[in-house]
Amino acid sequence: MLVTIVGAGAMARGIATVALAGGHTVRLIDRTVSKAALLADELRQAAPDGDIRQSDAIAVENADLVVLALPYPAGRAVVTDYGTALTGSVLVDICNPVDFATFDGLVVPPGTSAAEQLAADAPPGVPVVKAFNTTFARTLLEGRVAGKPLDVFLAGDDEDGKGAVADLAASGGLRPLDVGPLRRARELEGFQFLHMAAQERLALNWSSAIKILP
Numbered sequence: 001m002l003v004t005i006v007g008a009g010a011m012a013r014g015i016a017t018v019a020l021a022g023g024h025t026v027r028l029i030d031r032t033v034s035k036a037a038l039l040a041d042e043l044r045q046a047a048p049d050g051d052i053r054q055s056d057a058i059a060v061e062n063a064d065l066v067v068l069a070l071p072y073p074a075g076r077a078v079v080t081d082y083g084t085a086l087t088g089s090v091l092v093d094i095c096n097p098v099d100f101a102t103f104d105g106l107v108v109p110p111g112t113s114a115a116e117q118l119a120a121d122a123p124p125g126v127p128v129v130k131a132f133n134t135t136f137a138r139t140l141l142e143g144r145v146a147g148k149p150l151d152v153f154l155a156g157d158d159e160d161g162k163g164a165v166a167d168l169a170a171s172g173g174l175r176p177l178d179v180g181p182l183r184r185a186r187e188l189e190g191f192q193f194l195h196m197a198a199q200e201r202l203a204l205n206w207s208s209a210i211k212i213l214p
């Protein structure tokens with residue numbers, strides 16, 4: 001698959017690492033072109049056989065997946081700006097819409113989720129899949145915590161779209177778990193807020209994972 005990642009921060013690095021491990025092509029786009037170039041160089045050193053591209057502009061055409069590795073408000077702006085250029089791709093929403101002013105809740109109102117807001121902004125027919133919001137960036141580099149593969153919870157209304165994101169996770173050595181329709185993103189976002197808020201209290205150092213064990 002061609003996996004376009006918008007953003008060049010910690011999660012872009014983590015998801016690109018997973019995608020390259022799975023043999024996928026990665027295309028990086030960032031508003032700071034030099035930052036995307038630096039990340040591309042870093043990824044090429046870590047994965048010399050990987051197919052890593054970088055684009056200087058809005059270049060999402062032909063992408064199988066477009067991953068929004070951006071803060072929630074920036075992701076919404078990108079979806080609006082890219083518009084119909086997203087047609088044919090699956091939009092992967094990884095964000096945690098935390099209210100960073102208070103760190104006491106989310107900026108989305110109860111009864112919805114960032115993922116559903118992004119889906120409302122997206123052009124008709126572009127599916128949104130919530131994924132990777134519960135996996136901390138640094139854990140994606142190894143793909144494992146305590147010797148166990150990371151769980152990647154997937155919520156979405158489009159089965160093919162979820163299947164493509166599940167393939168990304170599984171081919172990169174992670175365990176995809178389909179938890180239902182896009183509205184389950186509400187719980188995934190709340191769940192991860194709890195995980196984030198507990199980091200300091202439980203001295204987890206942003207290296208923990210949420211995992212379902214049978």
Ligand SMILES: NC(=O)c1ccc[n+]([C@@H]2O[C@H](COP(=O)([O-])OP(=O)(O)OC[C@H]3O[C@@H](n4cnc5c(N)ncnc54)[C@H](OP(=O)(O)O)[C@@H]3O)[C@@H](O)[C@H]2O)c1
Nearest residue numbers: 007008009010011032069070071072074095096133136137
């Ligand atoms: N970090 C984690 O462990 C983690 C885990 C799960 C989910 N997430 C979610 O993943 C997303 C990315 O997080 P991150 O940790 O990768 O953040 P990050 O390291 O700060 O990277 C954010 C990226 O977004 C870009 N950006 C910021 N504001 C922008 C704007 N207004 N318009 C366009 N681009 C903008 C930044 O570009 P510049 O460099 O040009 O500013 C940077 O490339 C967030 O939604 C976060 O909630 C994070």
